[in-house]
Amino acid sequence: MRTLIPVAVTGLMVGQVQAADLAVRIEIPRLNVAEYHRPYVAVWVEGPDQKVAANLAVWYDVKLKNDEGTKWLKDLRQWWRRSGRELTMPADGISGATRPVGEHQIVFSDGKAPLGKLAEGKYELVVEAAREVGGRELLRIPFQWPPRAPEKGEVRGQHELGRVALETKP
């Protein structure tokens, strides 16, 4: 995990307070289905008021012509309600292509887009997945920000998501 901290961040550490990190690991499970499409996935941070504190990622079919892949973004229905419907796609620094089966790690830094500067408090990492002709699943991992010590959280999905893990470091 340590090796995945962006070089730019480590470079800034000299003579400065180190920025906290938030690393998310998402497993897209292999499914034995007749028609498989990679899931759409949204990742965000939610405050205690259920408001979106930071929109971290949305993976959707960006390759279809005429932005046709945006048609199914509303199937990430919790994300769509909380923030997706207010964004213009593609959203800079947030949107990206769907990911294949396997484990994917994304790392975010305090004070930098898209995580930005979160006020001190309790939050939840939310990961929502929706698959064409398949199902939908939403997972949450609570965490404290900023972290005082390295912390780990993990949940396991039942059908659309595999293991989802969160690691925060001061």
Added chain:
Amino acid sequence: MKMSLKWAALALAFSLPLSAQAHRMWMLPSATVLSGADPWVTVDAAVSNDLFYFEHFPLQLNNLSVTAPDGAAAKAENPSTGRYRSTFDVHLTQTGTYKMAVVNNGVFASYKENGKNKRWRGTPEKFAQEVPADAQDLRVTQANSRLETFVTVGKPTDTVLKPTGVGLELAPITHPNDLFAKEEASFRLLLDGKPAAGIEVSIVPGGIRYRDQLHEMKTRTDADGKFTVTWPEPGMYWLEAETKDDKTTFDKAKERRSSYIATFEVLPE
């Protein structure tokens, strides 16, 4: 069912108390929450007993209007009326909330002519021509009905929710395309633009065919015309409210019946 199709369809279009049959008028959009670069909806419209199955009469689309998020009229494309349902498409070229509305204003008369019971429906202009001046036991009712549904592309907007100030209308407090199971939603009923107090509101979830009980929810508007509903589960819901008064705009009619009907989609949390 002895009534001719035309008579029945007309009567239903005017929402008149022709018989005790509890037909329900409705529009059913293919989706109410949409994303994407070039979305369309298709809408089924029918008069039926069970919700939302087209099994009785098509809804007449003569008085259909579609309002775009900017308040301008939008086009109902590919309209078609079949044996059991009407259908039309709307190309959603703007982001925001669209309204589909079927508003009917009609006059209904019952009377005796030469000892025989007669029934008539039409417009105030045609009344004098078509109803005999010496009609006995004449009873004239004005019937106004508004049937609506809403769909939203992207973020919900409020322009199409502004009431017209005529008849029974819904002034949503909770946006009609932001409804979720287990959550409470609030609305206000207005009669001629003013809070409609003490009116019974009936809400029936769709899918009647596959259950034994109606699961109707009844509530009543408060002094401000407000009512709240907590959606028990996700799905399509049909809402109806009706009231009677003597505020007719046609002097021959002594009674005015005003009704409001809408279809809402409630999403899972």
